[in-house]
Amino acid sequence: MVDRTAVGDLFDGYAPARTLGTPAWDEMFEAPGVVRPAAAVLHDALTSLSASEFEARAAARDRGFHDRGITFQLSGEERPWPLDLVPRVIPEAEWTTLEAGVAQRVRALEAFLADVYGTGQILADRVVPHRLVTTSVHFHRAAFGVEPANGVRIQVAGIDVVRGEDGRFYVLEDNIRCPSGISYVVENRRMMARIFPELFASHRVLPVASYPARLLEALRAAAPAGVSDPTVVVLTPGVYNSAYFEHSFLARQMGVELVEGRDLLCRNDTVYMRTTDGEQRVDVVYRRVDDDFLDPLHFRPDSLVGCPGILNAARAGNVAISNAVGNGVADDKLAYTYVPDMIRYYLAEEPILPNVETYRLEDPEALHHVLGHLHELVLKPVSGSGGYGILIGPQATEAQLDAARAAVAANPREWIAQRPVSLSTAPTDVGGRLAPRHLDLRPFAVNDGTSVWVVPGGLTRVALPEGGMVVNSSQGGGSKDTWVTVDGRRVPRVRAARAAKPGRREVAPDPGPALSFAGTEQQQQQQQQQQQRPAPC
Amino acid sequence: MLSRIAESLYWIGRYIERAEDTARILDVHVHYLLEGPLIDEDLACRNLLAAMGVPAASPAPDGLFNAKLVTELLAFDEANPSSIVSSLTAARANARGVSEAISSEMWEALNTSYNALPGQVAIGRGVGPYTFFRYVRERAAIMAGLTDSTMSRDDAWRFLVIGRSLERIDMLARLLSTGLHPRDGDGDDVDWVILLRSCSAHEAFLRTYHREVEPILAAEFLLLDRLFPRSIFCAVSTAEQCLADLDPRYGRAGMADEARRVLGLVRTNLEFRRIEDLLSDLGGQLRNVQTGCSAASAALAARYFRQTRSVEWVSEGPGIEVAAADGSTRMEALPAPAAAGSDADRLAALAAEEDPVPGADGTAGDDALAEDDGAGERGASPDARMAGR
Structure with missing residues (x-):
């Protein structure tokens, strides 16, 4: 018998979070006790689980990740990848908008990169100031003249979005250098299917596993x-x-070699890898090494992980580097503020996804305003990543605010200020109970030059500390499997097995020779047993 | 395939086989000491340690070696690079770097084996080593099974199998050359039943010869049997076949592939010799086998695992000539925007040197197999892959 005494315990005491004064949007509940229609089935399924069943699945999850080597280092200890057991549900209707918005952004960023590493039309038209480009540390002269064969510089993009208090999605950040996390999207799904098979039976979730094939294409x-x-x-x-896990995952799933810098060499502007059959030419390098370390001839000369000469080879058109060198000029947080303008300028469309309201601190008026209202704003370093250096005004101490004011006044180009968005929350496992925790979403887009494809869902990251807004796994964040669910009534399920063709006889597997003939078996047994008896006196 | 990956696969094969063989040898050894009360435990343990190449281990407080101590050293000791725990750790570390080149099931099996090691060691220390040895043998069997059933028979598989075969030859040669358990009062004699059992060959021997174990037959079985997979002959032949598949070209005369040439010499030297002759100089013959193994390993590394060290580049201002990774090409550097003031005395680049060949002991000479000069050093510790990273 399953212990049913604890039914409903998981959601007991669940109340929406009010981290920044206003109630955050909750992904599962419209109001306390009122479940959103899209999450209703999931909610019911979870409610029927007892706390001990829930715990058993958590243990299975940890063991699974540990065995597969999907771990990360936290304070020197190897921990299983933190996947929360409650998936996040995004109904297909909402997803369609989000998907279109992400693809639109990628197309605009592509056009911008082609422009600034080309004629610079957008600069000449003063839509984007020259200064933005020339003062960016990621704007590389070395990237000039490297023309991608099919015009694509952003093969892979990760566009970070959050859901605000009003339920709309806002773009928080573009990642078009080496966005990571896609392997966890695929592995999270695989793990969830293993430990919650019944949830997948009651939902129609768009699959994510085709990502590596799309990327390879x-x-x-x-x-x-x-x-x-x-x-x-x-x-x-x-x-x-x-x-590294992700690099290895992608190489394996795409069936290509995973190389390190020392496996490559350049000769006559051509890249080769050292193989057991001698040197073999390489045509496309999907690099997960930062620009700075990619080519010691052009960037940091002390880099040991790059391949000397690879940029010259790319310029000569003998190798494609993906994502392209110099993309960082379009994804720092100041360039971010101009993306809506880029969309209007290049695509003549209105942005589908809005930015979070952002102050550019180079403008003296904006700077003045921000310095006066820092306790109401979020302050971010322009070129920072990984959640480091972010100051959340309403949660900061007076001393922190003073230090931040001084830093901003000293170098306004390095900072932006944003309206604090109370990120949406979702029920998250905290010590065996479900409590609201803030989360964001990173959808991944793949551009093959003819279309931009977005993985249904993406990586949902969760800030595990109560009231926390920083979701990076390097800062103790977790993740959730993200489901884009299709309304079951609209799409008929694909038939798993076609009906057998009439007239075709299925042959059962050969059972092998019978051990002995049915009639004689008993007799044989008896005789064998008789042999063991002591002889009668 | 990439040289770096080929090398890792080769060592994965070697490390797993080493862990398995060490477990087999220890299992039989410990059991033997427990069963035979008249055996000189100290001497037997010293012999075993010498054969496994564990140098200058310190005995127990009473100045003697015992089974527990030997188990600790050869099975659990992380400081001993050829212990079972170290071997499995090294295999897993190598697999981690090439996990996209082996099947994910293999990686998972190896990773699981590694993750469970601390627990298994604790159990082994607590309730006796038998469960630990069985655990290691079972995990090795799982790896062998997955290698067999999930890997294509391509070069990746061949490198792994070559590693496994060479290690098997080396370990068996070590085992045989111990004169592992001298019978009481009969110094030269060897307990062949124990030797057979530690290779899981006793039952196969009995089924083959249908008679009591005699030294000549047992030696013939372990050295020369064409069908038993753990015999030296079989392992050498397997390695030779894999090498031939790696490079199927035949010249008009001679043997271009050094590794194949050396192994062929080892094989023919055993195959075409009378067993009586083999037995009369078993020590010398086994030394030849071991020397041949390390020579083959070195030749393999020199031919297939050629790598260069990572090169460090030093910026020296505009238009500098720099040496490329393999020292054979020169390229022109564009002016580096961030270049600090040029310093004419600084090196343009640190010249790349070839890595020392991992595991080589430099004896890959033509005379390595000279009939009676015994070039190999008895009791050398098993090759270990140099930390390349």
Whole structure:
């Protein structure tokens, strides 16, 4: 018998979070006790679980991740990847908008990159100031003249979005250099299907597993002209990189070599890898090494993880580097504020997804306003990542605010200020109970030059401390499987098995020879047993 | 395939086989000491440690070696690079770097084995080592099974199998060369039943010869049997076949592939010799086998695992000539925007040197197999892959 005494315990005492004064949008509940229609089935399924059943699945999850080596280092200890057991549900109708908005942004950013590493039309038209580009640390002169064969510089993008108090999605950040996390999207789904098979039976969730195939297609499409069957490799800094699991995952799923810098060499502007059959030419490098370390000839000369000469090879058109060098100019947080303008300028469309209201601090008026209202704003370093250096005004101490004011006044170009958005919350496992925790979403887009494809869902990251808004896993964040659910009544389920063709006889597997003949078996047994008896006196 | 990956696969094969063989040897050894009360435990343990190449281990407080101490050293000791725990750790570390080149099931099996090691060691220390040895053998069997059933028979598989075969030859040669358990009062004699059992060969021997174990037959079985997979002959042949598949070209004369040439010499030297002759100089013959193994390993590394160290680049201002990774090419650097003041005395680049060949002991000479000069050093510790990273 299953213990049913604890029914409903998981959601007991669940109340919406009011971290920044206003109630946050909750992904599962419209109001306390009122479940959103899209999450109703999930809610019911979870309610029927007892706390001990829930715990058993959590243990199975941890063991599974540990065995598969999906772990990360936290304070020197190897921990299983933090996947929360309650998935996040996004109904398909909402997803369609989000998907279109992400694709639109990627198209605009592509156009911007082609422009600033080309004629600079948008600068000449003063839509985006020259200063933005020339003062960016990620604007590389070395990237000039490197023309991608199919015009794509952003094969992979991760656009971070959050849901505000009003339930709308806002873009928080664009990642078009080396966005990571896609392997966890696929692995989270795989794990959930293993430990909650019954949830998948009652939902129709759009699959995410085709990502590696899509990426491979996009990478092959990026190959230099004239190469009919390109050799693609994934370039990793090595096993000690925190994202190594992902690099290895992608290489394995795409069936390509995972190389380190020392496996590559350049000769005559051509990139080769050292193999047991000698040197083999490489056509496309999906690199997970930052620009700064990619090529010691052009960037940091002390880099040991790059490949000397690879940029010259790319300029000569003999190898495609993906994502392209110099993309960082379009994804720092100041360039972010101009993306809506880019969308209007290049695509003549209105942005589908709004930005969070942001102050550019180079404007003296804005700077003055921000310095006076810092306790009501969120302050972010322009080129920071990983959640470091962010100051959340309403949660900061007076001393922190003073230090931040001084830093901003000293170098306004390095900072932006935003209206604090109370990120949406979702029920999250905290010590065996479900409590609201804030989360964001990183959908991943793949651009193969003909269309931009967005993985249904993406990586939902959760801030595990109560009231916390920083979701990065390097700061104790967790993750959730993200489901884009299709209304079951609209789409008929694909038939799993076609009906057998009439007239075709299915043959059962050969059972092998019978051990003995039915009639004689008993007799044989008796005789064998008789042999063991002591002889009669 | 990438040289780096080929090398890792080769060592994964070696480390797993080493862990398994060590577990087999220890299992039989410990059991033997427990069963035979008249055995000189100290001497037997010293012999075993010498054969496994564990140098200058310190005995127990009473100045003697015992089974517990030997188990600790050869099975659990993380400081001993050839212990079972170290071997499995090294195998897993190598697999982690090439986890996209082996099947994910293999990676998972190896990772699971590694994750469970601390617990298994604790159990082994607590209730006796038998469960630990069985655990190691079972995990190795799972790995062998997955290698067999989930890997394509491509070069990746071949490198792994070559590693496994060479290690098997080396371990068996070590085991045989111990004169592991001298019978009481009969110094030269060897307990062949124990030797057979530690190779899981006793039952196969009995089924083959249908008679009591005699030294000549047992030696023939372990050295020369064409069908038993753990015999030296079988392991050498397997390695040779894999090498031939790696590079199927035949020249008009001679043997271009050094590793194949050396192994072929090892095989023919055993295959075409009378067993009586083999037995009369067993020590020398086994030394030849071991030397041949390390020579083959070195030749393999020199041919297939050629790598260069990562190169460090030093910026020296505009238009500098720099040495490329393999020292053979020169390239022109564009002016580096961030270049600090040029310093004419600084090196343009640190010249790349070839990595020392992992596991090589430099004896890969033509005379490595000279009939009676015994070039190999008895009791050398098992090769270990140099920390390349």
